[in-house]
Amino acid sequence: MSLRNLKRIHKTIGVRITLWYLAIFSLSFLALFSILYLYISSSLIMEDHQRINSKLKELVSIYKKNGIEGVREELDIERGTGRRMRYYVKITNRQGRTLFIYQPQEMKGLRIRSIREANSDRLSSLLQKIDIRTYIEVASTTLPDGNHLIVGRSNRERERLLERFRETFGGVVVVVIILGFGGGSIIAFRALMPLRNIINTVKRIEGGRFDARVSVPRTGDELEELSLLFNRMLQRTETLIEGMRSALDNVAHDLRTPITRLRNTAEAAITGNDIKQCHEALSDCLEESAEIQRMLNTLMDISEAETGVMRLDFRRIDLSLLVEDVVELYGYVAEEKAVTIEVDLEKGLHINADEGRLKQVVANILDNAIKYTPPGGRVTVRTGLMDGYAFVSIKDTGIGIPEEELPRIWDRLYRGRNVLTQKGLGLGLSLVRAVVRAHGGHVDVESGLEEGSTFRVSLPV
Structure with missing residues (x-):
C-alpha cells in the first residue's frame, strides 16, 4: 500500500470518527431532550388533571350545600378577586339541557357544542380540541339530584411553556452540533496521532533512516x-x-x-x-x-x-542425557590427547530446546576445552539448576584466555593470539552464543591466562 493511499485512509478514518462522534453526541442529546420533554409534559398534564379534579370536588361540595346559586356565587367571588379564571363550568339536567354555564375569557367565541360532554359517574379526562394544539380537558360527575357537573380547563398555558422549551431546544441544538463536531475532531486528531507517527516513520524509513x-x-x-x-x-x-x-x-x-x-x-x-x-x-x-x-x-x-529466523524444533529433553551423549562422543578424542573428562550430571533435568542445536553448542565448547588443554589436563562437565535456569558448566585446565580478549571471543572469525597456531575458523563461540540466545538463555565465561576457562550455558527451564 502506497503512502498516498495510507494517507487517504487516515483522512477518511478521521472524518468517520468525527461524524460518528457527532452523530452519537447529537442522538444522545436528542434522547435526553425527549426524555426530559416527556417528563415535563406528563408532569404538567398530571398537575392540570389534579387541578380539574380538585375543582370538580370543590364545586360538588358547594352544590350539595347551596345548589346552583352556591356554585354561581363561588365563581363570582373568584372572578371578583381579579384572578384569571381558567375553568369552564357547566351544569346540565338529566335530559342534557343546560342549567348553568360559566365560560372563561380565553374560551370566548368557541362553540359550546364543540365540547364533548361526559355523563359518567366517575371522574374522567376528555380531550376536546379547540385547534391543532390547544384543547380543553374536562371531567364530569353526576350530582346527588341527578344533574351533571362538568369542569374543564384549557391546555393553552401548558402549551406555551412547552413551546418555549421546544424553542430553547432549537437554539441549543445548534450549539450541540458545533460542540459535537469540535469534540469529534479533537478526539479523532488525538486518536489518530499514533497512525500519523507511523506514517511519518515509514516516510523516514523510505528515505533510508532504518533506525527510525x-x-x-x-x-x-x-x-x-x-x-x-x-x-x-x-x-x-x-x-x-x-x-x-x-x-x-x-x-x-x-x-x-x-x-x-x-x-x-x-x-x-x-x-x-x-x-x-x-x-x-x-x-x-x-x-x-x-x-x-x-x-x-x-x-x-x-x-x-x-x-531470530532460525527454525528451532523445541521439544522436552533431558539436558543431562544430552550432555552425556556429547561427552561420550568426545571421549576418544580426549583419551588420544591424554585429557581426563570428569562429569557431574544432575539427573532428570528437563528443558524445552532443540536437541540438535543444543548438542552443537555443548560440542563446540567441549571441543575447545579439549583442544586447548595440554596433555595430562582435566575437563570437568557439570549440569544443574540455579536461579530458575538449567546450566551446563564446562571447566578446563587449559591455556586460558587473556582478560583483555574476553569481550572479543564472541565476535565472528576472531581468534586469540595464543591459539593462532591451532586449526579453526573462529566461528564456534559466535555460533554458541547465537544459538543459546535463540533459546532464551545466556552464556558466560570466566578465564585467565594459564588459569584455564569455565564456560557456563544457562537455559530457561
Missing part, C-alpha cells in the same frame, strides 16, 4: 500496543538487515583467502605435468571447497540465530 522508530503513547490502549508492535517489527527488520549486511561483509572478507588458495591450487594443477601432483591439487581443492562450505553454513547459522 514510532513514539509510543502512554495510554495503555490498543494504539499503544500497535506502536509497540510496529517498533518491534522495525527492530527485527533492522536486525535482519544488519545481520545480512554483516554476514555479507564477513563472507566477502573471509572467503578471499580460501578462494585465492583454491584458485592457486587449481592453476597449479592445470600447469603441472605430474599426474600425482594433479591428484594432490584436486584433493586440496576439495578440502578447500569443503572448508568454504563449512564456513558459509556456520555463518548462515549464526546470522539466522541472531536475527
Whole structure:
C-alpha cells in the first residue's frame, strides 16, 4: 500500500470518527431532550388533571350545600378577586339541557357544542380540541339530584411553556452540533496521532533512516500496543538487515583467502605435468571447497540465530542425557590427547530446546576445552539448576584466555593470539552464543591466562 493511499485512509478514518462522534453526541442529546420533554409534559398534564379534579370536588361540595346559586356565587367571588379564571363550568339536567354555564375569557367565541360532554359517574379526562394544539380537558360527575357537573380547563398555558422549551431546544441544538463536531475532531486528531507517527516513520524509513522508530503513547490502549508492535517489527527488520549486511561483509572478507588458495591450487594443477601432483591439487581443492562450505553454513547459522529466523524444533529433553551423549562422543578424542573428562550430571533435568542445536553448542565448547588443554589436563562437565535456569558448566585446565580478549571471543572469525597456531575458523563461540540466545538463555565465561576457562550455558527451564 502506497503512502498516498495510507494517507487517504487516515483522512477518511478521521472524518468517520468525527461524524460518528457527532452523530452519537447529537442522538444522545436528542434522547435526553425527549426524555426530559416527556417528563415535563406528563408532569404538567398530571398537575392540570389534579387541578380539574380538585375543582370538580370543590364545586360538588358547594352544590350539595347551596345548589346552583352556591356554585354561581363561588365563581363570582373568584372572578371578583381579579384572578384569571381558567375553568369552564357547566351544569346540565338529566335530559342534557343546560342549567348553568360559566365560560372563561380565553374560551370566548368557541362553540359550546364543540365540547364533548361526559355523563359518567366517575371522574374522567376528555380531550376536546379547540385547534391543532390547544384543547380543553374536562371531567364530569353526576350530582346527588341527578344533574351533571362538568369542569374543564384549557391546555393553552401548558402549551406555551412547552413551546418555549421546544424553542430553547432549537437554539441549543445548534450549539450541540458545533460542540459535537469540535469534540469529534479533537478526539479523532488525538486518536489518530499514533497512525500519523507511523506514517511519518515509514516516510523516514523510505528515505533510508532504518533506525527510525514510532513514539509510543502512554495510554495503555490498543494504539499503544500497535506502536509497540510496529517498533518491534522495525527492530527485527533492522536486525535482519544488519545481520545480512554483516554476514555479507564477513563472507566477502573471509572467503578471499580460501578462494585465492583454491584458485592457486587449481592453476597449479592445470600447469603441472605430474599426474600425482594433479591428484594432490584436486584433493586440496576439495578440502578447500569443503572448508568454504563449512564456513558459509556456520555463518548462515549464526546470522539466522541472531536475527531470530532460525527454525528451532523445541521439544522436552533431558539436558543431562544430552550432555552425556556429547561427552561420550568426545571421549576418544580426549583419551588420544591424554585429557581426563570428569562429569557431574544432575539427573532428570528437563528443558524445552532443540536437541540438535543444543548438542552443537555443548560440542563446540567441549571441543575447545579439549583442544586447548595440554596433555595430562582435566575437563570437568557439570549440569544443574540455579536461579530458575538449567546450566551446563564446562571447566578446563587449559591455556586460558587473556582478560583483555574476553569481550572479543564472541565476535565472528576472531581468534586469540595464543591459539593462532591451532586449526579453526573462529566461528564456534559466535555460533554458541547465537544459538543459546535463540533459546532464551545466556552464556558466560570466566578465564585467565594459564588459569584455564569455565564456560557456563544457562537455559530457561
